[in-house]
Amino acid sequence: MRYVGDHRRQTHSRIVESASYGLRQNGAEGLSVVELMKLAGLTHGGFYNHFESRAALVGEAIAFAMDQTAERWKKLANRKANEDRFGTLIADYLSSRHRDNPRQGCALPALAADVARSSPREQRALASKLEKMIDILVELLPAEGPQQARQIATSTIATMVGSIVLSRAVGAGKLSDDILDAGRMTVCGRTHKRQRRTAKAMSCDKP
Known part of the structure; x- marks a missing residue:
């Protein structure tokens, strides 16, 4: 029945979303299957109807x-003009709002260290999405060649993640x-130097 299939998909999505918030708050190793299911308001008995393993859910x-x-x-x-987009993303990421709200923030500072010690499946999930995040930043660097833009984007994410980890x-x-200020200065200063843009265009002012 369609209702059964839709209900199953909705329940699956609810478990994933609830687990996502819980893992970012507590770390990838901080919650058991029982606790992850409880976050979605469910008992652990139905876990394997949705996931083959804890690693699959994570x-x-x-x-x-x-x-x-x-x-x-x-x-x-x-929402921003082309020349302001890169700086806007940096300022938003390296903000006190993001630092103080890991539950709804980026997964990388919250979970990367745990995932490094976890299963290859979890590592592949993180790597795949990291590639897409890098691609977004690359698109904001049209003045650079593809290889250089990717290098800048990758180093930018690495700097931002490290800054959030230490600031927390x-x-x-x-x-x-x-630490947040230093991260913004490092990223925007490096990018400004390479792209030879005005300080205003590459500003990473606090949001």
């Missing part, structure tokens, strides 16, 4: 979280804010 939850970030980037970029690790305060 992989889907990571993909969901990274898709959320990619969609946010696209929406932010579409030291707790909210001056040092945490200084």
Whole structure:
């Protein structure tokens, strides 16, 4: 019956979305199957009707979280003039809002270290979505050749993720804010130098 199929898909999606928020808040190793199902308001008895393993759910939850970030980037970029898009994304990512809200933030600072010690399936899920995030930044660097743009985009994400990880690790305060500021200055300064744009065009002011 169609209702049964639709209900199953909706339940599956709800489990993935709830797990995604929970994993970003607690880490990839911080929640058991029982706890992950409880986040969706379900018992663990039906888990294997939807997923073949915990790794399968974690992989889907990571993909969901990274898709959320990619969609946010696209929406932010579409609201700005071409020359302001790159800086806008950097400022939004390296913000106190993002630092203080891991549950709905990017999966990379919250989960990358855990995934590095997890199954190949989870690692492939993260790598696939990371490639797409890199592609989004590449599109914002039209003045660069493809290879150079990809290098800039990859190093930008690496710098931003590291900055968020450290800013969270030291707790909210001056040092945490200084880390975010340094991340913005590093990324935007590097990109400005390479692209030879005006400081205003490549500004990464706090949002």
